[in-house]
Amino acid sequence: MKVTAINGSPKAEGSISGLIIKHTEQILGEKMQLYHALRLVQGKTAHETVEAILDADVLLVVFPLYVDSLPAPLTELLTRLEDAARCVSVNTRVFAIANCGLYEPEHTALALDMVRFFAERSGFEWGCGLGIGRGGMLASMGKNWSGGPVSGVYAALCNMADAMRDGRREKNGFAAPKFPRFLYIAAANMGWRTQARQNGVRKRLKAQPYAKGSG
16 A cells, blocks of 8 residues: 655644654554655655655644644645646545644644545545544654543544555544643743743734734
8 A cells, every 4th residue: 555645734843733643653553655746846856756746645634733723835736736647547536634732632623624625536446534622732742642641542543443454434523632621721822931031022922913002
């Protein structure tokens, strides 16, 4: 089985999407051909790479949620894939994983549907999608995801890997690390304040440009 993964994160290095791909590859037990959407749309060899992607048996698209949608570089790459797929015969099954920093993983539902629409318009077979909430926590979960707070995410990745192997279509699933909501919000706010201080924008966090009477 030839598996190709697309990292849709705009981050050049150290993305949560890249981490998810790594763990999915380990669970699947298949070496993936990995491409980074940002590098492809900025490079000069995108045409040859698009042809290679269309030759995959399984295409896994992993990306962070951007305003209920996909990052711009990934949208551009999928558009090119759709255009190229019209000119060739494809036999590829598409799977998607969207991660977000929001507490509820269901916020990724619309973005997963967008990838499904891309697959259907391109003549690909849709496999399933997985939405992951509280994605920022995954970087601190260590190398073993099979137990502890992230075990639910691991189980969802295992189910997707089984669907890839068996060639079956599944309903979209949603998962997130186990963590109390109030503690997650508190930790997130602390993280934003720390980043603000590091970048000299602390005062702007208190700005309310649309507050009543602000002009």
